[in-house]
Amino acid sequence: MKKLTTMVLTAALATPFAAIAEDSSDPITIPIHNWSSQIVMSNVVGQMFEEMGNNVEFVTTDSQAVYESVRLGDVALELEVWEGAFGASFREALSKGGLHDAGDHDAVTREDWWYPAWTKESCPGLPSWEALNACAEVFATAETGSNGMYLDGPVDWLKHGQERVAALDMNFTVVNAGSAAALWAHIGAAEAEKKPIVVFNWTPNFAEAVWPGEFVEFPAWEDGCDTDPTKGPNKEALFDCGNPSTGYLKKAAWDGMEDKWPAAYCVLTKLSFTNPQIAEMAKLVDTDELEPEEAAEEWLAANRAVVEPWMSACAS
Amino acid sequence: MTIVSDANLAVPEGGTPAMAVRRKVLIGLFGFAALLTVLRPWLPEALIRLPEAMLLPWSDWLDVGFAWVQNDLGLIHVTREIASWLGFLIDAAANVLYGKSRWPNFEAMPWSVVAGCLAVLGYWLGGWKLALLAGGTMVWTALMGQWKWAMETMSVIVVAAPVGFAVGLLIGILAWRSARFEKAMRPVLLVLQTLPFYSYLLPAVIFFKVGPTAASVATIAYSMPPMILMTIVGLKKVPPEVVEAGKMAGCSRWQMLRSVYIPSARTEILVGLNQVIMLALAMVVLTAFIGMPGLGAKLLAMMNSFKLGRSFEIGVTIVLLAVTLDRLSKAWVVKQPEHFEKGTPWWQRHILLLIGVATFVVFMVLAQVIPILNEIGRRQSLSMGSEIDVAIKGFLNLSWVKETTGFIRWFFNLWILIPTERALLYVPTAAVIAVVTGFCYALGGRRPALIGVLFFSIVAGFGWWDRAMITLHSTLTAVILAMVFGMPLAVWAARRETWSARMIFVCDTAQTFPSFIYLLPAIMLFGITPFTVILSILIYTMVPVIRYTIEGLRGVPPELTEAADMSGATRWQKLWNVQLPLAMPTIAVGLNQALIFAFFMVIIAAFIGTRDLGQEMQRTLAGTQLGKNFTLGFSVVFMALTFDIAINAWAEKRRRILGLA
Amino acid sequence: MNPVISAKNVWKLFGPDPESYLKSMTAGHSFDDIRADGYIAGVKDVSLDVSKGEMLVIMGLSGSGKSTLVRCFSRLHDITGGKIEVDGQDIMGLKEVELIELRRSKMGMVFQSFGLLPHRTVLQNVAFPLEMRGQDKHSTRDRAMEVVKLVGLEGREDYFPRELSGGQQQRVGIARSLAIEPDIWFLDEPFSALDPLIRREMQDEFLRLQAMLGKTIVFITHDFDEALRLADRIAIMKDGAVEQIDTPDKIVLNPATDYVAKFTEEVDKARVVHASVLVEDGSMGKGEPVAADATILSLARRLINDAADVIPVQMPDGNVKGMPRQAALDILLGEAK
Structure with missing residues (x-):
């Protein structure tokens, strides 16, 4: 077996001539995480690469630690960089060097306080945040006393729910779920009795199809709300706005990718998916119970027209 | 009976001078703690928690250290070289098992071939039952449409387990040869076993490349310690006459090791191998965070899309695989070589080998003709994920289930867990340290007490005191609950040989049971509350408590229980006065194991959501704050080590007094 | 040697x-x-x-x-x-x-x-x-x-x-x-x-x-x-x-x-002690010599029947030496005290 380290080094130090060379026959390693849309999208892109004659391999990784791996060239790219959840890790890795921004998807992301549709019956003023705060008591649990309970996302998504409750002086206790799964379990538990709940959620996401619901409308996001206290309604606090309702969804690439697999890299920079396309990918797995590979094949077959231009633009 | 009370009888009224000192020290420590707690409202803030200004920037120092090791020392080149070798082996295994396009470039092996051959192996090792278990597990896996995932998992395990075995054996031999090496190694092993998994994550990914290689390294690091310990035990147990016979036969040192020591310690070494396999399987889900492919990764993905049924099915497969490998390796441990009468023809001596080869060939051929024996696709599989989903959700919605669990949730959270947690957080740092020190002193004497002060002060110095206390609270509660529920069960089971055997079988199985399987239902029933956290680690604390209690009770010499019977003791008197006191040292080892497991499992608590060290460690993953991650990780390690040292010192002392050592 | x-x-x-x-x-x-x-x-x-x-x-x-x-x-x-x-x-x-x-x-x-x-x-x-x-x-x-x-x-x-x-x-x-x-x-x-x-x-x-x-x-x-x-x-x-x-x-x-x-x-002792151990220099005694490695027990009949004071013993080196009968009898019967 060839030594990967030496290969990485040679690739990184390769002369500019490499740019016009053919793609390397080494497999392009694509990371997959534990949510469906990302897995299917990775498979879709992987199958496109394979069609172009590349070898592709998938590796399961943690969605935060992955940026360190992209930086080191252990994986070649990352297809879903969510502004809210992974922005911090991504920026940190950018500053250390080794990876770069490979452009945005058309899709926009939104991550914020959210409630399933049945909640509106107990708190009719929703989606306004003031109305939510007024009926905080219906969200109370045995453990939170008279305060309402808000289930925030895992701490490593850096969601600042706590700070927002303080800044807006809300009657809510913030509990952090440890994982996406814990969030779903919480919603699932409330579903049968239609118990009112408010939790952290995001779009695009399979949950929208399972549990229809809406985001809570907080004071609209202003740039600097997270750094400048004077922004937002509370002039003395940070995080007194809702999250941006149009967050980016980026692609990231290892710096060595362009030299090593120029054609594949070219496709990566060109490709861009929309919210409905991503939702469709997730649905094939989550609702139709296909395997990710099959889902990717099916999606590609149905959306040939979407991907063809990217691939032909990069054909040498 | 007499031996037990000897220690007490020998003490004159009022105690020996040593005991008087001991009593004074304990009164002093606990009194100090009580006083501080009572006076808390009037204490200055600096006396309640270590002021920020006094905290040293450990995280920054560690970050600098890591950067130096990684970049300047060039350690990463060494580890990457190792990783590339491991990667090569794993790829080769992956090719053989599921046809990954790597050397030696075979086709994917049909599932029926593996199932058939494993069944023959099972028969050879342990007769029909094992054949059925081994073959049945494979058939189940294939029918459920999980074949490829299972093989992906196995491709890492078949490399990680032998490497862990070999390296463990080597280190065990070195430790056995050099007492100094052994002494230096023990704390390292303990750190490996108690360092929470969140701390393995980043270094493994950076140094060993994300994917199966990092996963296998983490698996090896975690599963190796029992192998080392069993090797040392086995080598030390080789009868001196066998050793002398070897020397008199004129063995050189290498011949001694290869032909005398290792074969004679075969049983212990194989038990070590069994442990390696079991722990490797127990890590299948956790290592999925760093690239372990297969069942664990799928389980997490299913959980994250809220598929209770299919995650349950995967969980069952993991347990079945673990039980199969456990039984097979244990059967191998007890399997003795057998001899054949003179003149037995070759084919008869190797009949099972021949049957194995025949099975291989037959299924290979059949699989070409009947595709379903080759591969069962997702659509053909018998998975009943959505049906189980409905069933689970329906069950959770039954009114009596809701009422019962609702009561439990209310009772434990509001009356026990939340108040005790608040109380622990209320107590000033110095008071907690004093109590821990007193506890260590009472158990183990001066040395453990000094270690207790030192380690807990370090934890305080790391600056994550409140979170550390929440972690401590959940681990201690989980262990106490395990004692409350587990010990009576164990005492009951220990009364009969058959019950004990059954209970230990249940424990074995439960140990491999990833608590991720029942995590979602637990969250649905008990919410994201301290009780759910404790429930999720309870399985890991129950198992050692039950197992060691049974072993301790069954290990009481029969003469002593007979003597008690003949003295006319009732069953209770016998239990309290004879059996429990004698079993206590063993039970203490079980408690210690339970604590260590519980500390290690804070990662699962973090998966649910708490405000403990695990949560903060999760935060460090975003932004790769390696230094902070390690200060948090070592906060866990130092707490675990404190208890480990104190409890072991106590058990050791107790054994000496009872003449059991 | x-x-x-x-x-x-x-x-x-x-x-x-x-x-x-x-x-x-x-x-x-x-x-x-x-x-x-x-x-x-x-x-x-x-x-x-x-x-x-x-x-x-x-x-x-x-x-x-x-x-x-x-x-x-x-x-x-x-x-x-x-x-x-x-x-x-x-x-x-x-x-x-x-x-x-x-x-x-x-x-x-x-x-x-x-x-x-x-x-x-x-x-x-x-x-x-x-x-x-x-x-x-x-x-x-x-x-x-x-x-x-x-x-x-x-x-x-x-x-x-x-x-x-x-x-x-x-x-x-x-x-x-x-x-x-x-x-x-x-x-x-x-x-x-x-x-x-x-x-x-x-x-x-x-x-x-x-x-x-x-x-x-x-x-x-x-x-x-x-x-x-x-x-x-x-x-x-x-x-x-x-x-x-x-x-x-x-x-x-x-x-x-x-x-x-x-x-x-x-x-x-009669089972252990051999004739050769008891020989003394001097009189060789009369009659058929007994084997040197015969135990006293095996000579019991001769010791009791033969009235001579000294019994000849055929030593391994070829010489014949004499064994005092009384000493042998003491071993056979235990010393009278």
């Missing part, structure tokens, strides 16, 4: 720093004095020789140091002081390779609890020492089979030790120790773990082998009867020291210490 094994002032102390302790120790320290200083005297100032073809039996109760002494002879233990020579070589001066060579070519040892390797068959166990010295497979197998036959285990060579009875296991142990055709044969309580009946059978078997092979033997036992039955000479040990070393007859007739006397008290 030079002795095969020669021990001079051999000490073996167990404890923290035995060598410097031995150097600083004043002469005449007793076993208990040494123990009070925190050391155990395994072997205490022992000097003895074993000559070629002789069977020396070392007899002592447990803890008397007999096993330790024999392990010093084969350097399984390094001695603390004194000197042990085997075939004129100081064994403490041997390098590891030389020691291994010595054991591979000259020494065999049998152990109380057999010390068989559980994972090897009978044949493989017997072949073990041959394998270790790198003998080729074919001759190893032939030689091993030969010894297996010698100890009467033919047909069981493919059994594993756990499938054999205790007596059979010890036969394997004996066969293994003989495989390399050693000159010196150490046997450490080889029959102690066996039932009394089997023990007797094995002793006979052992005498048969010894008659055939004529090895130099150091045999350890705690059973005085066994010692008397087998030994050319007996060394009786207590607390690490040799109390008396002599032929069985002489030990029975003249116990050197009270400790030795205690063992001899219960012994039927």
